[in-house]
Amino acid sequence: MTTADALERTLARSGYRLTTPRRALLEVMLGLGDHFAADDVVEAAPGVGRATVFRTLRLLQDLDVVCQVVLDDGRAAYRFGAADHHHHLVCSDCGAVSDFASGDVEELMAGIAQRTGYQIEAHRLEVYGRCGACQAKDAHERAPLAGATA
Ligand SMILES: [Zn+2]
Ligand SMILES: [Zn+2]
Ligand SMILES: [Zn+2]
Incomplete structure (x- = not known):
């Protein structure tokens, strides 16, 4: 199972330190089920700006921590999957x-x-x-x- 601690270690190996807001965002994402839309994250983390959510998702994608999946209605979602x-x-x-x-x-x-x-x-x-x-x-x-x- 993916945990915030495990992700923190993965990011550290790539030279990224998890700031407190980023860690909070990760924990929100991990609580959203097997896949989630960017808007779900924005909604679940009211204290965090939209731009920060998108930047963090982009970073996590670049590091192969999250991947994008196209749902059967064509919407894009994200998930924590195999690296x-x-x-x-x-x-x-x-x-x-x-x-x-x-x-x-x-x-x-x-x-x-x-x-x-x-x-x-x-x-x-x-x-x-x-x-x-x-x-x-x-x-x-x-x-x-x-x-x-x-
Ligand atoms: Zn089913
Ligand atoms: Zn995947
Ligand atoms: Zn392939």
């Missing part, structure tokens, strides 16, 4: 976001670079669907007797 390159699974039902990595996707990118002559600097992949928990919930609702003893 290594990864992609996202977004549940269109409950909105949960999780990370995944795939060697096949990276190979595909190498192939595209070769075919197009493009020097690929970045790519993003979000996969939208329904998570296991939402599918299980549906199955349960369709067959209420089967779940009666649970």
Whole structure:
């Protein structure tokens, strides 16, 4: 689990000292669930200016502490995720976001670079669907007797 202390150590390794307002912002972000919008942070930290929120998010992104995820309605959100390159699974039902990595996707990118002559600097992949928990919930609702003893 990501904690403010762990993040503080990560930032320190990159030469960043956490000022008190930045630490307070981090703690607000950590309390916002598995993903959050910049506006959620602004709303949850009334004492902190909008510009500071955006600057801090930018810094955390540059340090790979937070990543951006595009939700199924096209809105951008942020989340504390894996520091290594990864992609996202977004549940269109409950909105949960999780990370995944795939060697096949990276190979595909190498192939595209070769075919197009493009020097690929970045790519993003979000996969939208329904998570296991939402599918299980549906199955349960369709067959209420089967779940009666649970
Ligand atoms: Zn991510
Ligand atoms: Zn779900
Ligand atoms: Zn990738």
